[in-house]
Amino acid sequence: MRRGRLILVPNTLDFGIAGAAAPLDDLLPRSTLRAAAALSHWVVENAKSARAFLKRVDAVQPLATPVQGLQMQELPRPPKGGKASIPTEQWQALLAPLRQGLDLGLLSEAGLPAVADPGSNLVAQAHREGFEVLTLAGASSLVLALAASGLQGQSFAFIGYLPVEATARSARIRELEQRSRKEGQTQIAIETPYRNQALLEALLAALQEGSQLSVSRALTTAEAWTRSARVADWRRQPSSLPGDQPAIFSWLASA
Amino acid sequence: MRRGRLILVPNTLDFGIAGAAAPLDDLLPRSTLRAAAALSHWVVENAKSARAFLKRVDAVQPLATPVQGLQMQELPRPPKGGKASIPTEQWQALLAPLRQGLDLGLLSEAGLPAVADPGSNLVAQAHREGFEVLTLAGASSLVLALAASGLQGQSFAFIGYLPVEATARSARIRELEQRSRKEGQTQIAIETPYRNQALLEALLAALQEGSQLSVSRALTTAEAWTRSARVADWRRQPSSLPGDQPAIFSWLASA
Numbered sequence: 001m002r003r004g005r006l007i008l009v010p011n012t013l014d015f016g017i018a019g020a021a022a023p024l025d026d027l028l029p030r031s032t033l034r035a036a037a038a039l040s041h042w043v044v045e046n047a048k049s050a051r052a053f054l055k056r057v058d059a060v061q062p063l064a065t066p067v068q069g070l071q072m073q074e075l076p077r078p079p080k081g082g083k084a085s086i087p088t089e090q091w092q093a094l095l096a097p098l099r100q101g102l103d104l105g106l107l108s109e110a111g112l113p114a115v116a117d118p119g120s121n122l123v124a125q126a127h128r129e130g131f132e133v134l135t136l137a138g139a140s141s142l143v144l145a146l147a148a149s150g151l152q153g154q155s156f157a158f159i160g161y162l163p164v165e166a167t168a169r170s171a172r173i174r175e176l177e178q179r180s181r182k183e184g185q186t187q188i189a190i191e192t193p194y195r196n197q198a199l200l201e202a203l204l205a206a207l208q209e210g211s212q213l214s215v216s217r218a219l220t221t222a223e224a225w226t227r228s229a230r231v232a233d234w235r236r237q238p239s240s241l242p243g244d245q246p247a248i249f250s251w252l253a254s255a
Numbered sequence: 256m257r258r259g260r261l262i263l264v265p266n267t268l269d270f271g272i273a274g275a276a277a278p279l280d281d282l283l284p285r286s287t288l289r290a291a292a293a294l295s296h297w298v299v300e301n302a303k304s305a306r307a308f309l310k311r312v313d314a315v316q317p318l319a320t321p322v323q324g325l326q327m328q329e330l331p332r333p334p335k336g337g338k339a340s341i342p343t344e345q346w347q348a349l350l351a352p353l354r355q356g357l358d359l360g361l362l363s364e365a366g367l368p369a370v371a372d373p374g375s376n377l378v379a380q381a382h383r384e385g386f387e388v389l390t391l392a393g394a395s396s397l398v399l400a401l402a403a404s405g406l407q408g409q410s411f412a413f414i415g416y417l418p419v420e421a422t423a424r425s426a427r428i429r430e431l432e433q434r435s436r437k438e439g440q441t442q443i444a445i446e447t448p449y450r451n452q453a454l455l456e457a458l459l460a461a462l463q464e465g466s467q468l469s470v471s472r473a474l475t476t477a478e479a480w481t482r483s484a485r486v487a488d489w490r491r492q493p494s495s496l497p498g499d500q501p502a503i504f505s506w507l508a509s510a
Contacts, residue, residue, distance in 0.1 A: 008402050013392070022286070027392060031281040031475075115398055115408040123405030124467075127483040135403045137268070137282060137394040137475040143370055144390040147263050150378030153370040157412035157440065185412065212379075220286075220392045228382040 004098035006126040008114065009036045009107045010138020011053055013220045024056040027220065032136040033061040039105040040065040041097040042072045045118055049109050071097070075118050091125035098131045112140050116158065116190060141219055142188060145248035148226040149186070149214030152252055156186035162199065169199075173206040180211075181253035188250045196241040203249060204238075207231045210254040215239070217247040259353035261381040263369065264291045264362045265393020266308055268475045279311040282475065287391040288316040294360040295320040296352040297327045300373055304364050326352070330373050346380035353386045367395050371413065371445060396474055397443060400503035403481040404441070404469030407507055411441035417454065424454075428461040435466075436508035443505045451496040458504060459493075462486045465509040470494070472502040 012027045025033060036057050044050035054067050063070075073094055076086050097104045106113045106122060112135070113119035126133050146153055159176060163169045176187040191199040196217075203213055214228035227239055228250075241247055267282045280288060291312050299305035309322050318325075328349055331341050352359045361368045361377060367390070368374035381388050401408055414431060418424045431442040446454040451472075458468055469483035482494055483505075496502055 010394075025280070025284065026286040027284050029280065029282050029284055031277070112398060112402045114402045114405070117408065119402075120405050120408045123403065124483070125405075127405050127469075133403050133405070133481055133483070134479055135399040135474060135481075137399070139265075139392040139394060140398040143367060143395040143398050144392070147367045147369045147374075148378065148388050148390045150369065150375050150380075150382050150388070153372065153375045154415045155413065158410065160409045214382075219390060224389055226388055226390075228379070228388070 002101045003131060004100065004102045004104055005132040005134055006095070006098060006123065007035060007039065007103055007105050008112065008119075008123070008133070008135040009039075009105045010112045010136060011108055011110050013110055013139060013141045013144075023060050025060045029137050030061070032138055033057055035136050036105060037061040037063045039103055040070060041102050042070060042105045042107060043075060043094050043122060044072055044107045045075055045109050045113070047072050047074050050107050053107065075122065086121065088125065091122055094122060095126060095129065095131070098126065098129070110141070112138060115140055116142055116160065139220060141216075141246070142190075142248060144219045145214070145216035145226070146186065146188060146250060148216055148219070149228045149250045151186040151212055151214055151228070151250050152184055153186070155184055156188060156250075158188045160189065161191065162189050164195070166202070169202050170206045173203060177207055177211060177251065177253050180251065181255070184255065186250050186252045188248065190246060190248055193246055194243040196243050196247045199249060200239070200241050203251065204231060204234055207251060208253065209235065212252045212254070214250045215241065215247055217241070218245050257356045258386060259355065259357045259359055260387040260389055261350070261353060261378065262290060262294065262358055262360050263367065263374075263378070263388070263390040264294075264360045265367045265391060266363055266365050268365055268394060268396050268399075278315050280315045284392050285316070287393055288312055290391050291360060292316040292318045294358055295325060296357050297325060297360045297362060298330060298349050298377060299327055299362045300330055300364050300368070302327050302329050305362050308362065330377065341376065343380065346377055349377055350381060350384065350386070353381065353384070365396070367393060370395055371397055371415065394475060396471075396501070397445075397503060399474045400469070400471035400481070401441065401443060401505060403471055403474070404483045404505045406441040406467055406469055406483070406505050407439055408441070410439055411443060413443045415444065416446065417444050419450070421457070424457050425461040428458060432462055432466060432506065432508050435506065436510070439510065441505050441507045443503065445501060445503055448501055449498040451498050451502045454504060455494070455496050458506065459486060459489055462506060463508065464490070467507045467509070469505045470496065470502055472496070473500050
């Protein structure tokens, strides 16, 4: 029997905001839309937004199985407060369609699944069971932000979220700035949108004035914005960051 | 006068190999093709492959300026052997169209410019001169490989190339493995294709048997391949890596 494949399907970067306006082939390549339209079984970060995405797919590339007929499971959320992990059996159960020879799609709310987003445990389980894993072409906001920053793109680290507590956050920013200086490595972090402004201020307070800081938001949309400048310039002429969309923060110490 | 914008244009990941076969809207979103087709001035990694790319664009989205009428400059190559950098005046000269109010495209041979590829100095100069920088939507092979690996995608570092000399390379691999263990950070490296097999063997010799290693190649093409497994499993059942295309190597130490 043919073995199913786990297929990582990129979502757009607009969180469906431009949903009504832009046809989906404006934002994703045709090959990605065709492969997504062929899938009947899905594991998704959020079922509601996944159905909205698949309706947008259907409008440019008719789905093989209508939206209401799709088999869709949500990724389990990590148990609150604590390091308890999700039992392997749960990942195995989500992969059941693969064992029946069916391809299974994995979809996030934005961008690529399993990068700065949940899903890597499911991918790891698929590899452990010897299933083929494919990624379709699509954009990642982290990497677009790095490209737009003009900072070192031959060596960079994505850190994820910084500590929320002010002292720990400053210490972490300085530690990463030191590494950036020593290794010439751009450091990249993200933040929950409503804390965008607070993180920007923390970075401007903690980084040295000769370091470079870049902030990007709403990339690939009509509101796309990137500012990349020395910390001294940011301080002299501050920007305010709206809290409606994720922002991506990159910094690089001067050599 | 309207100020020009520096527009980062993603290329496909197939190095033009699938050129004859796949129409370009199969591989890149329409909005990217439209924006690329509107540009008359370019800075590119390689003029020959850039013209081939723009002919592929033209076939699905007619160019505003025919290929032979495009103004195209190549990115300067870093001076050989030595840390001498390219003088600022050269970057300024490349940006001349922006000062005339013209948009300027930046294009690599594959994937996104300025990420694991030249171009970031040009982007940095554009920011210094206060020009707007935009990135169009497109894929990066690094991030697709990370997604397909199932390794930690909430914290990762792209290292670039490892040392070629065997002792230095092993030492560097072990150092990065230690960081990976301490920080839970996936480490990602690339290699010149003809050294793919040598790097794979070096990784299998230097990494601990409980660490995870993932190798991807030819992503988004019909030959796409990812293997992600424990080092012990790779050793028991080796894979051989062809040297015809770049491969991406990711590893993560067990906690």
